[in-house]
Amino acid sequence: MTDTSASLVSIETSGPIALIKLNNPPVNAASHALRAGLVEAMDTLASTSDVKVVAIYGAGTTFIAGADIKEFGMPPKDPWLPEVCNRIEAMEKPVIAVLHGNALGGGLEVAMAAHARIALPGLTIGFPEVTLGILPGAGGTQRAPRLAGISAALDLITTGKRIGAQEALALDLVDRIETGDPRDIAMVAAQDVLDGQLATRRTGERAVEPDPAAIEAAKAQLQKTQPNLFAPHKCVEAVAASTKPLAEGLATERALFEDCMNSPQRAGLIHAFFAERAVTKIPEAKETPRKVETIGVIGGGTMGSGIATSCLLAGVTVIMAERDEEAAARGRSIVEKNLEGAVKRGKLAADKRDAILSNAYSTTTDYRAFADADLVIEAVFEDMDVKKDVFSKLDGICKPGAILATNTSYLDVNEIAAVTKRPQDVIGLHFFSPAHIMRLLEVVVADKTAPDLVATGFALAKRLKKIAVRAGVCDGFIGNRILNTYKAAADYLMMDGASPEEIDNALTNYGFAMGPFAVSDLAGLDIGWAARKRLAPTRPAEERYVPIPDRICEQGWFGRKTGRGFFVYGEDGVTPNPDVLKIIDEEREKAGIAPRSFSEKEITDRIMTAIIMEATTILEDGIALRPIDIDAVYLFGYGFPRFRGGPMHTADAIGAGELVRRIEAYSQEDAYFWKVPALLSELAETGGTFADRNG
Numbered sequence: 001m002t003d004t005s006a007s008l009v010s011i012e013t014s015g016p017i018a019l020i021k022l023n024n025p026p027v028n029a030a031s032h033a034l035r036a037g038l039v040e041a042m043d044t045l046a047s048t049s050d051v052k053v054v055a056i057y058g059a060g061t062t063f064i065a066g067a068d069i070k071e072f073g074m075p076p077k078d079p080w081l082p083e084v085c086n087r088i089e090a091m092e093k094p095v096i097a098v099l100h101g102n103a104l105g106g107g108l109e110v111a112m113a114a115h116a117r118i119a120l121p122g123l124t125i126g127f128p129e130v131t132l133g134i135l136p137g138a139g140g141t142q143r144a145p146r147l148a149g150i151s152a153a154l155d156l157i158t159t160g161k162r163i164g165a166q167e168a169l170a171l172d173l174v175d176r177i178e179t180g181d182p183r184d185i186a187m188v189a190a191q192d193v194l195d196g197q198l199a200t201r202r203t204g205e206r207a208v209e210p211d212p213a214a215i216e217a218a219k220a221q222l223q224k225t226q227p228n229l230f231a232p233h234k235c236v237e238a239v240a241a242s243t244k245p246l247a248e249g250l251a252t253e254r255a256l257f258e259d260c261m262n263s264p265q266r267a268g269l270i271h272a273f274f275a276e277r278a279v280t281k282i283p284e285a286k287e288t289p290r291k292v293e294t295i296g297v298i299g300g301g302t303m304g305s306g307i308a309t310s311c312l313l314a315g316v317t318v319i320m321a322e323r324d325e326e327a328a329a330r331g332r333s334i335v336e337k338n339l340e341g342a343v344k345r346g347k348l349a350a351d352k353r354d355a356i357l358s359n360a361y362s363t364t365t366d367y368r369a370f371a372d373a374d375l376v377i378e379a380v381f382e383d384m385d386v387k388k389d390v391f392s393k394l395d396g397i398c399k400p401g402a403i404l405a406t407n408t409s410y411l412d413v414n415e416i417a418a419v420t421k422r423p424q425d426v427i428g429l430h431f432f433s434p435a436h437i438m439r440l441l442e443v444v445v446a447d448k449t450a451p452d453l454v455a456t457g458f459a460l461a462k463r464l465k466k467i468a469v470r471a472g473v474c475d476g477f478i479g480n481r482i483l484n485t486y487k488a489a490a491d492y493l494m495m496d497g498a499s500p501e502e503i504d505n506a507l508t509n510y511g512f513a514m515g516p517f518a519v520s521d522l523a524g525l526d527i528g529w530a531a532r533k534r535l536a537p538t539r540p541a542e543e544r545y546v547p548i549p550d551r552i553c554e555q556g557w558f559g560r561k562t563g564r565g566f567f568v569y570g571e572d573g574v575t576p577n578p579d580v581l582k583i584i585d586e587e588r589e590k591a592g593i594a595p596r597s598f599s600e601k602e603i604t605d606r607i608m609t610a611i612i613m614e615a616t617t618i619l620e621d622g623i624a625l626r627p628i629d630i631d632a633v634y635l636f637g638y639g640f641p642r643f644r645g646g647p648m649h650t651a652d653a654i655g656a657g658e659l660v661r662r663i664e665a666y667s668q669e670d671a672y673f674w675k676v677p678a679l680l681s682e683l684a685e686t687g688g689t690f691a692d693r694n695g
């Protein structure tokens, strides 16, 4: 037995069997070195006459997680992945792929180019390319239909969904499932081929059954659900070409892949992929997180019950406190309903739900139940006095080292921490509604917050399958501080001539999940109203004030919960509220404003410029660590279009010079609101970008 190479790709031979081991931690991405190594290994083994069969497997936790995404956007280097796959398929000697961990994107394409595939039970396969704004570009769109049929291939390739070994077997994407160590399985499978116990066949030589109905259905579906996205439509075109001879289909795939690569959506989506991971790089990353097994949640309203659900689903014990028995029962029933929803969506087994409700979840009206809790998350009314009262009580009850967290949306975490004798144990954990669904968690670090608390917030987020972003203390932290400016810009547009419907439509056409007025209706207009009343005494005289939202609230219209807000929520759908349009007209007249019309571009330009302006000041103030953290907040908490990569990525696409020009022009109308942040001027002058500041 010889081990011929110590590089990323090594060959082990044993008589007629050659095993190729891929070792490119952490995920065996098909980087240039790995691709070159694989081709070299194929060439070597093709000319080694003793070798009769080849098996490829991955070292570590995975087979191949796909092409190396870090190389995207760089000049391509030979051999490309399509050539690697073609080289494998063309081997005269049979080649088997043994798949464990992940065989994703290019990893699955390498596997499909092999002549047989063995899966290990925990395998995940899929084509995530579409989520990165591209399509499987190494033969995936041609070989998947040859193995699984056009309909199944379309489903996998246009959605990016990931499936397990059993489903892969059912779709003929793998030939067998075997349990054991990948190397040992590779050895046994190779012997099986020699013994005639495992059939091998070139995927490219298989025919594809045409399925024009599936192609048309996929096109119609995507036109309806993903009109803004570029790649999914190209995926369908590529799969449609799979009925042609392989070489022709591969050429079509290549051309469509290039189109996707050149699309700005690709850059935005890949930025989003890295944003999700970049946010974990915090100064406190090396700290050891504190143990969190039992969590107390105070308040069983919208947020408390969502937070409790999220923790219970992650296997944490939860004690929820409310003001009285009735409120506690209400909180409990919301949690039960949330868990029932998880059962219905197939996320939780019914017996597990029953076990959670009887063993891991309890409610109380007495904070003394928190004496042994490792972490208590407060989600009571957004009122400083109420919060201070809660924290001073917790300070007297909770064990030393327990973490005291607030879910406040805007309030000063330093002021809350100051009522305790342990400000080092106080932190903001700002969840988003609905808390058991939304992925974002802002970890708000106050002046005295201990570093290991920050690490604990991030560890908790990971356990809850959330994306944590580190934020500093200010009114609204990262997300809501930007939201205030965003909403103000939308209100000014409304006052000056655009209707709420026009503004919302412009933003949803731009790619936002919802427009600002629909969001306000969903959150409840009374919340903003209360905040405006609270801030009225300190509102600067120069600030332009739009009274329309107050007028709407005065009618008792608080949005969805009352059936009316900016829009009317009736049985036959959502329509603009005609009475609101009257209020808007009246207020414009009172203010002497002659309404003008705004194009969709003018609307989105103003809104995006306002968002970027505030985001830049957040960076200047050190509230966010890096531009990419702001992108993550907006992508994962505020329905920002993922294909645009987030506000700061969008800022770079627009260019600092153009943004400065816009703000200067808008400031002619309102110099108080529109101010050029110093950092933006600096970038415009030096030609710098926000991306340069991501570290």
Ligand code: 3HC
Pocket (backbone or CB within 6 Å): 026, 027, 029, 065, 066, 067, 068, 069, 070, 081, 102, 104, 105, 106, 107, 109, 128, 129, 132, 135, 136, 137, 138, 140, 277, 278
């Ligand atoms: N290329 C480069 N780096 C990658 C990578 C890839 N395909 N996949 C993961 N990484 C990096 C991550 O950025 C991260 O780096 P960091 O530690 O420096 O932040 C590290 O590997 C570990 O990744 P995760 O934190 O995500 O680890 P997990 O264990 O949670 O998840 C995974 C592992 C399921 C493989 C997940 O990383 C994943 O889904 N990766 C993306 C897979 C993908 O999209 N593949 C398709 C690529 S496109 C393609 O193949 C084109 C082809 O058709 C031509």
Ligand code: NAI
Pocket (backbone or CB within 6 Å): 298, 299, 300, 301, 302, 303, 304, 321, 322, 323, 327, 378, 379, 380, 381, 382, 383, 386, 390, 407, 408, 409, 410, 430, 431, 432, 433, 523
């Ligand atoms: P809510 O009004 O739905 O729930 C608050 C709950 O707290 C009520 O059930 C109330 O009975 C209970 N409560 C009040 N005082 C209490 C006390 N002293 N002890 C025990 N229970 C008490 O409010 P919501 O929306 O859940 O907000 C809670 C907190 O979360 C606020 O600080 C809010 O700013 C924040 N938040 C809200 C978001 C939202 O979208 N609603 C999003 C993120 C944060």
